[in-house]
């Protein structure tokens with residue numbers, strides 16, 4: 001299991017806690033969903049037709065807009081994943 005951290009603009013690191021009761025993931029829900037959507041969206045590259053690339057662009061823009069929302073909500077500029085036994089704070 002890994003632990004997630006957010007980096008703030010002033011260079012500090014904050015732990016990102018899980019805020020839901022889901023049993024299928026250990027990371028914060030929005031990070032889990034972001035990775036899931038990214039994996040699904042990448043399938044449009046399997047057959048990169050103009051239509052598929054347009055769909056990919058729309059879906060990725062939507063995914064990144066949501067990710068940006070969480071970055072702003074948590075006041076962070078980047079996220080990092082570290083093994084749980086690796087203490088950051």
Ligand SMILES: [Zn+2]
Nearest residue numbers: 020021022029
């Ligand atoms: Zn969840």
